[in-house]
Amino acid sequence: MARVxxxxxxxxxxxxxxxxxxxxxxxxLGFEGxxxxxxxxxxxxxxEGPVDDAALARIHQIAETFLANTVIEDFSVKVEVGEGADATAGQGATAVKAES
Amino acid sequence: MTLDTTKHAAQTPEAEQPWAELGLKQDEYERVRAILGRRPTGAELAMYSVMWSEHCSYKSSKVHLRQFGEKAPESDALLVGIGENAGVVDVGQGYAVTFKVESHNHPSYIEPYQGAATGVGGIVRDILAMGARPVAVMDPLRFGAADHPDTKRVLPGVVAGIGGYGNCLGLPNIGGEVVFDPCYQGNPLVNALCVGVMKHADIHLAKASGTGNKVILYGARTGGDGIGGVSVLASETFDTAGDSASGTGKPTKRPAVQVGDPFQEKLLIECTLEVFKEDLVEGIQDLGGAGLSCATSELASAGSGGMRVELDTVPLRDSSLSPEEILMSESQERMCAVVKPEKVDRFLEICEKWDVLATVIGEVTDGERLEIYWHGEQIVDVPPRTVAHEGPVYERPYARPAWQDALQADGADKLPRPATAEELREQVLKVIGSPNQASKSWITDQYDRFVQGNTVLAQPEDSGMVRVDEETGLGVAVATDGNGRYAKLDPYAGAQLALAESYRNVAASGAKPLAISNCLNFGSPEDPAVMWQFAEATRGLADGCLTLGTPVTGGNVSLYNQTGEVAIHPTPVVAFLGVIDDVARRTPIAFAEEGQLLYLLGDTAAELGGSAWSQVIHDHLGGLPPKVDLERERLLAEILISASRDGMVDAAHDLSDGGLIQALAESCLRGGKGARIVVPDGLDPFVLLFSESAGRAIVAVPRSEEVRFNDMCGARGLPAARIGVVDGDAIDVQGQFSIPLAELREPYEATIPGLLA
Known part of the structure; x- marks a missing residue:
């Protein structure tokens, strides 16, 4: 199962x-700088299933309508491949800026 | 980008300026040029555009608002009148109370939580700036249809925002209203009221006098929030909200939303009260709409001299802000004080103690100009009065709309009434369970009503009441009311009915009404029909206040509450403040003692225009609202106050929307006791239960007081009809129907959570 x-x-x-x-x-607490x-x-x-463009579009919609309040928040979506390894850009990872 | 200094502006008279994008009209821009004798700099343009916006300048409403001053009744109670941050009323025993209601409508539609939260924050700072300790807040709210999906987005956010901010400040929310009507779809009304208490000696006015005095900005850092909020949000469309900042040369879209920090505000309250206590300030001003533009120009123009501000000393949250943006920023939780030089150190010390950032940003000068510098270069050089007080004034055309006659002719008396007792019973349950008439506990339970331990009465009582002095029991009561349906049918009468209802509510709880604040919510002033509604409503309010002998202490106007061509119902909201010598003498609404006699005070006529019944049963709005008789309201109030003081009534409830049956239902459910009602001779049961005739209340009189109470009403000429007795566990209307309280409670309490939870 892939993690987004x-x-x-x-x-x-x-x-x-x-x-x-x-x-x-x-x-x-003594932490400077x-x-x-x-x-x-x-x-x-x-x-569940492949993280294809359709899935990412759906997640984008989830983020836009529910996870983020796009009036005051931006969000980004990225795909993690395997156990905690970040996908590098170009392997289907998308960073999306919310439009206000 | 080169800095647009005053020198640069003088040298480049032909430079294009984005005055239109900033909301200025051509002639307004020309006027700025005429005042300055050159083109304004970018910073000056920013200041004029926000300060000359409808929101700040009251340019459309001013000519009508003057009546509140001109028709002001003689009153010993008013210590500070209109024009200051908030009016101040003498409540006796050396105490003074300040209160004000304001709108935060548009921001609450865009971002319900933060919009409503910062609405509370803003009104609290207004009260604080008068030198008073805020003691309570209230919120009159209006939303679209209760079952509309967008209401489910807006309402919970607004309620959570009010609760969140107020609870963090430790201020009880003691009442207000919640009204649903499709006309508020897309234009919810979020009005916020705050009450503050101080000793007479502690009143502080906003002015900057005394050459050499320092101007100190304290509180939160200035960020890029809410830039242009005032000029753009107070205009008719939201679509342009992002464009305002681009006018100042910034490509990024700045959202016109501010995020508040109530814990910072709490520090600001304590810090401000302490600097007041040590007598360290000459003048003070909160930063709200139009931010520093407003604070500096208002302080300077209220004082004797000029002011010089070094804008680059303003602490920023975002170092990329341009001077124009700093001047327009509406970052929350900021105040501006004028302090004598020898007191600056102590002022800063107190701020440091409260962990409040404070910076000397300028000083009062002996000139007559407001001068603002950016790294040593002059970017603003204006006469402050032209920014703050001498903005444009419009005599907007107004005309009684053509549809008004047809609306008034379409009376509610033509609507079919219940034919049988069974049908009457069904309609009672339907009205009581309708969103507007049902219990609002689901909403008000999300607010802290009792924090600080001084709350005596709160929702669903007729007024919110807080104790001011623990020793003597001195207290103040506030009620807010407005009925857009009445005002739509007749704006003059509708405004007076709002006035009368809030007056009656204060009196019903046993307090003596003293003064009002108002929040006037209307559509676009550019529509002559809306302007007529506004003119009529303000005339009605001013005339009404004159008759009742109660001054207007201040308030707020919110225009452009409309979508396209469709305006909201004209909605003047009136907040009445009253005083009670001893809160132990208050009158609650609950019928709590069996055997007590129920008296209906006032006259009942068949007045159903704009009524809750006509809305719920027939979805109808037409005819005329109930008649207004302010002399009668005065008499009723005197009786209610005397009866409370002398212990002649144990419960009282004003009659308004929903009529007698609504009041009975609320008082019975609140006290957990039923009522047996006998319909007086000559009155139709339906009319008795649903008519909304004004100037009425129902009271519960202990049997031992009946003779005395009757004598008092008789002697003063107030009609008082004994209509029943507190008894059993049902509302029983003789010869008509009986509804067990349990059956009544179900729709009354389940409706709102069912729709919104």
Missing amino acids: VVDVMLKPEILDPQGQAVQRALPR IADVRQGKRFELEV
């Missing part, structure tokens, strides 16, 4: 209170 990963991030200009909270905590933190969500979808 959907990463959802707040759009760059949108305020990320969670990321800011993490960033503020870092120096308090991090200028900014943005926090997102990662979905791992186990796909």
Whole structure:
């Protein structure tokens, strides 16, 4: 079974209170040198059957309508081949920017 | 990209400027050029365009809103009137209360959660800027049809956003309204109200005076959110939302949505109250719509002198922002203060203590100009009043629409009424279980109503009430009401009915109504029919306030609530504030004691135009709304307040949409006791139960108080008819029907969760 990963991030200009909270905590814990933190969500979808264009289109639709709030979030879709090995670009991996 | 400085602008008078994309009209742009004697810089254009937008300048509504000042009744209660961030009302014992209701309609349609959340955040900062501690919030909400799929997208998001933001701040949500009507499809109304309390001495006004005083921006960093929100969102289409920023030369689309951070706002509240307490501020302004453009120009124009701002000192979340974008950004949780130089250190110290970022961004000058610099180069040089207060004013044409007569002629008296007692019973259950009349607990249970421990009454009571002073029991009550169906039939009467209902609701809970705030939600002012509705509604409100002797403390206008040619029902929402000397004397709606006598106060006529019955049973809107008699409302309110103070009634419920049967159902279900009702001679049972005649309430009188109560009503000339008794576990209308409470509760409580959960 193939795994497709959907990463959802707040759009760059949108305020990320969670990321800011993490960033503020870092120096308090002695971790220096991090200028900014943005926090997102990662979905791992186990796909039944082949990960073909049709399947990716379906996942794109899932991400657009349900996993991400495209008013304030961007998402990207990528295919993982085998056990945790990332597919390299060109092997059917697609990165999709949501349109607002 | 070269920086568009004032010098550069003077040298390049012919440069093309995207004034149209920013929402300015040709003549408005020409006026900016005339004011400045040259073309505006990009930054100046950004400021004028947002500040002259409908949302900020009230350019279409101003001529009508003046009546609220001109017709203002004499009132000792008003300490600060219209024009400040919020009005302030004297509630006695040295306390003052400030409250205001605002709209956040368009953002809540685009992104329901964040739109509604930042609506709460914005109104809370308005109250805070007056020096008051926010103590409660309320939300009058209107959505499309309850069973429409988009309502299921918008409503849960809005409710979660209000709950999420308010709960994080620790503010109880004590009431509001939820109304469904297809006319709000695509244009939901999300209005937000906040109440704040302070001592008289703590009132603070927004102004920047005193040459050399420092301008401090504190709170969140400035990011690229909500850029152009005010100018573009307050226009009729959302499609252009992404284009506004491109006008400032940025290729990326900036979403007109802001994300709020309630924990940052909580820090801002505590920090602001502390700097007030130590008397460290001369003037203060919250940053809402139009962000820094608004705060700097309003502070400067309210003060005596000019202001100089070093814009590059503004802390940014995104270093790529252009000066225009910084000026227009609507990043949340920011405030601007004017502080004397010797107090700056202490101010910054307090901000640091609360972990609030604070930066001196400029100072008050002895000139008369607002000057803004970017890395030493001047990019703005304007007279601040021309930005903030002397924007365009339109006398928009208005005309009574041609269809108004036909609408009014199509009266509800022609609708078939129930022929049998059995049919009447069925219709009662149908109306009580309809989305507008059913219990809204599923929604209000998602809010924290009791945090802080001062909530005395909250939904579904007639008004929300909070205790202000623990020692004396002094409290304030607020009710919000509006009925777009009434206002559609007759905007003048409809606005007065909203006023009357909120007034009645406050009085029914035992508090004395003092002052109002309003949120006027209408369609496009460019449509003469809508403008007529607006003119009529504001005239009705101003006249009504004069009769009731209650001033308007401020409010908000939301126009362009329409899709294509179709506008929402005109929806003036009125928030009435009242005071009660001791909250222990409040009157709840619940019928809790068997044997208590039920009195119907006021006159009942066959008034069904715009009624809940006509909507639910016949899907009909036509005729005239109930008659308004504000003198009668005054008398009724006096009786309700006296009866509460002297312990003559144990329960009271105002009669409004749904009529007597709605009030009976709510009071019986709330108290878990039934009622036996006898139809008075000469009244049709159907009319008695469903008529929506105004100026009425039902009260539960202990038998021991009956004589005294009757004498009081008789002496003051208020019709009071004994129509029944609290008894049993059913609503029993003699000779008609009996509905066990369990059977009534089912549709009343299951409808909303069934549609939305």
